[in-house]
Amino acid sequence: MIVIGIEGSAHTFSIGVFDSTQKKFLATVKDVFSTEQGGMIPNEVAKHHRNVKEKVLAEAFATARIDWKDVDLIAYTEGPGLAPALLVTRDFAVALAHEHKKKLLGVNHIIAHLEVGLFCTGAKDPIFLFCSGANTQVIVHEDKYRVFGEALSIAVGNAFDKFARNIGLGFPGGPKIEELAKKGKYVPLPYSVKGMDVDFSGIVTRAEQLYKQGVSKEDLCFSLQETCFAMLLEVAERALAHCEKKEVLLIGGVAANKRFAFMLDAMCKARGVKGYTVPLAYAGDQGSMIAYQGWLERKREQKDFDFNPKWRAEEVDTFWKH
Ligand code: AMP
Ligand code: MG
Numbered sequence: 001m002i003v004i005g006i007e008g009s010a011h012t013f014s015i016g017v018f019d020s021t022q023k024k025f026l027a028t029v030k031d032v033f034s035t036e037q038g039g040m041i042p043n044e045v046a047k048h049h050r051n052v053k054e055k056v057l058a059e060a061f062a063t064a065r066i067d068w069k070d071v072d073l074i075a076y077t078e079g080p081g082l083a084p085a086l087l088v089t090r091d092f093a094v095a096l097a098h099e100h101k102k103k104l105l106g107v108n109h110i111i112a113h114l115e116v117g118l119f120c121t122g123a124k125d126p127i128f129l130f131c132s133g134a135n136t137q138v139i140v141h142e143d144k145y146r147v148f149g150e151a152l153s154i155a156v157g158n159a160f161d162k163f164a165r166n167i168g169l170g171f172p173g174g175p176k177i178e179e180l181a182k183k184g185k186y187v188p189l190p191y192s193v194k195g196m197d198v199d200f201s202g203i204v205t206r207a208e209q210l211y212k213q214g215v216s217k218e219d220l221c222f223s224l225q226e227t228c229f230a231m232l233l234e235v236a237e238r239a240l241a242h243c244e245k246k247e248v249l250l251i252g253g254v255a256a257n258k259r260f261a262f263m264l265d266a267m268c269k270a271r272g273v274k275g276y277t278v279p280l281a282y283a284g285d286q287g288s289m290i291a292y293q294g295w296l297e298r299k300r301e302q303k304d305f306d307f308n309p310k311w312r313a314e315e316v317d318t319f320w321k322h
Pocket of ligand 1: 010012131132133134156157158160161172173174175178252253254255256257258283284285
């Protein structure tokens, strides 16, 4: 079965192709909205997606060496995400399915991140540490996916992006912060863990204050990383103990951070559990995870094709796992 997945819930417009016979991705093509200064404006992102969608599709088909006759199923991101961006994605998916007479499924973006993480790493039943631009959640699968802890104000990726934007590093901020952090040393920042939840807003405010007082970008980037990652790993460690799991899986765009993966590894070694980090190509948003999720859900039938900016992981019936 050949499934194409269309992702466009936030900054990235991407199309991936999954071949279920070979159990591999034939293409993952993306075009990412970025700015030198300023952040993500939803309508600008939607405009970006409209402008690049045909090009991304053509490139995905060329890379995968497929034609429409090969395609068995189309999956698209139904939510969560930015409403204008989800709308462009949905409309594109519906138009393609109609034109080429293909079955269509709308899937949950967060669940797709989790499932592609399992597929790529071989992890079986981990504590998921999901750290992306808009979401930061500690998730475990029981009868369905359950959120054990999360960021109370802004997500960790968002915190990095916000800090980066406000000190003139542009968007996305994570990779720039990681680079500058290599030359930094530690300055204390607020460490805010509340039960199983984490709060990143105060850290960003404090880091910005310190920047105005002359503390270097390098030191602040280093300290921001150390503090945020330590907070997240503390919560993940508690979830491990509580749920008696033996694996942790780091996923989402922030999983691209090498320092984070290193710290995760150290925590897991100390606890005698296994730590996994999703491969870079499938860490951030991409259409391949949507294609894979579509394949998992291939037996489902869907009539209404909506978009849902606030769709949570707990609301999804994980029938393919039972
Ligand atoms: P996602 O929403 O899953 O696509 O992830 C995007 C987020 O990941 C953005 O907030 C980025 O700033 C962040 N990100 C990407 N690369 C890195 C990195 N190397 N270190 C930290 N954060 C990163
Ligand atoms: Mg994402």
